[in-house]
Amino acid sequence: MNREEKKLETKNRILEAAMCLFAEHGFEATTVAQITEAAGVAKGTFFNYFKTKEEVRGKLDKLVAIDELINLKDKPGPYAPRFLALVKTLGDSMAVNHSMLLLSIQGMLANNQNIEESKEGFCFIIDSLVPIFEKGQQTGEFTTTIPALTMAHITMQIYMGVMLTWVMGMSEESFGDQLLISFQVFFEGILKK
Known part of the structure; x- marks a missing residue:
């Protein structure tokens, strides 16, 4: 080894x-x-x-979310309601400790090695999301005018943006509720009309 x-x-x-x-x-x-x-x-x-046991819990929460995403692609659609339930649950579980999310953001950006590790994790999540959006497109749930890869990237951008603004105290909603609201708007834009 x-x-x-x-x-x-x-x-x-x-x-x-x-x-x-x-x-x-x-x-x-x-x-x-x-x-x-x-x-x-x-x-x-x-x-x-x-750095702390809070950082460990944050890492575990992310691993659980990744597992849930991976399992989501193996289930039949519709995907939007399942995804919305997942982000609400994830946001509620992570928001128990505001400082934990702050530490998570600080840890991601602390140095080049952490940034690279974070990018690898995000790329893995994006790669896990693409098949979900592709299946949703194939079944007619999602528009085909936006590539599945673009949808996956926007999903990650929404998550990171909501996390950052919530940690900064720019939202009165809970983290789970803010994620839910943001992703409802996102899915409204990509659902096939």
Whole structure:
């Protein structure tokens, strides 16, 4: 196993341990020390990968959302209502801790390595969205005048824009509600009339 594979394996062990402990004891009751013990790593190792346990929870929320997106493409349409329910649930779960979202944004932009990792994650999400929009176009749910790839990119832009404006306090709506409203407008524009 090379160095990069070992780093990824360690990071995944930390995430898996945190996920199990959050499910068993709840987020607030779980400590970094418990996570590191369950993952079999030193406390310093934890902080090589994550600044806070809130950052771990943010990463787990994103992984769950990606899994949900991947599963969405295997289900029959209509896709718009399912997608709207997914973004509302994701937004509600992530908005529990305002500072966690702020840390997530700061972490994404902290340095070139984080920016590259974030871009890779976004590209993966975009690649997962394209088949959903293509299937929606094939079934007549979505317009064919806008390429599926463009729809996927706009989806990511809406998500990031809503997250940024919500963290900055520019919306009185909850994060989940703001995502829902924004994506309702988006789907109104791409639904086949």
